[in-house]
Amino acid sequence: MPAVIIGDIDTGLNYATNSQVWINQGEIPKGLPIKDVDGDLVITFKDLNAPYYYNAPYVRDSNGNGVIDGQDLLADTRWANGVDDDQNGYLDDLVGWNFVYGTNNATDINGHGTWIASIISQSAGPSTYIVPIQIIGNFPSGAWSQAVDYFTALAEGARRRRALRRNEQSLLWQCPGLVGRDDGAFQCRGGGYSLPGWGGKRSDS
Numbered sequence: 001m002p003a004v005i006i007g008d009i010d011t012g013l014n015y016a017t018n019s020q021v022w023i024n025q026g027e028i029p030k031g032l033p034i035k036d037v038d039g040d041l042v043i044t045f046k047d048l049n050a051p052y053y054y055n056a057p058y059v060r061d062s063n064g065n066g067v068i069d070g071q072d073l074l075a076d077t078r079w080a081n082g083v084d085d086d087q088n089g090y091l092d093d094l095v096g097w098n099f100v101y102g103t104n105n106a107t108d109i110n111g112h113g114t115w116i117a118s119i120i121s122q123s124a125g126p127s128t129y130i131v132p133i134q135i136i137g138n139f140p141s142g143a144w145s146q147a148v149d150y151f152t153a154l155a156e157g158a159r160r161r162r163a164l165r166r167n168e169q170s171l172l173w174q175c176p177g178l179v180g181r182d183d184g185a186f187q188c189r190g191g192g193y194s195l196p197g198w199g200g201k202r203s204d205s
């Protein structure tokens, strides 16, 4: 099963209960010597929770749930360092982005995005990573295209990293049913709403 990054453009995600959140590699501060424990060339929560606590000096279980999760990284100023490390215009977007409030915290507001994430994980398998992107709330105009642009750029960056190594080009980016468009952008056809004008109807329920 190839690794897949999927944008969960929805109400957000309960970080504390989802271990498949994608960590934006470009936002990992250079000064943190995180060990890639499983050797898959990317730093994920598998590495941060690996046995023998290789990375224990660099993480803190702030919410006390016994695992290192996205909420912990957001609460840790060693990680959320106040610098837009990957210079994508989104400050400390370690674990997704909240387009409703313009913050790096996409904590689920009603459970729907978390539910969608579990469906994604079940259907796409254990090598799936989720980028929670919260837009549903007050649904500002233009948020959909911003969210898709954000995700496309993020996933493209991830793909480039993997492509550095032979046979490591299998990291795809997609929402469930993501399709390419002629202009090179991507359209999310499932797991939420389609972009207005791109088919426009809800497909996840």
Ligand SMILES: [Ca+2]
Pocket: 036, 037, 038, 039, 040, 041, 042, 043, 044, 047
């Ligand atoms: Ca790894």
Ligand SMILES: [Ca+2]
Pocket: 060, 061, 062, 063, 064, 065, 066, 067, 068, 069, 072
């Ligand atoms: Ca925790």
Ligand SMILES: [Ca+2]
Pocket: 027, 084, 085, 086, 087, 088, 089, 090, 091, 092, 093
């Ligand atoms: Ca950033």
Ligand SMILES: [Ca+2]
Pocket: 027, 079, 080, 081, 082, 083, 084, 085, 091, 092, 093
């Ligand atoms: Ca940062």
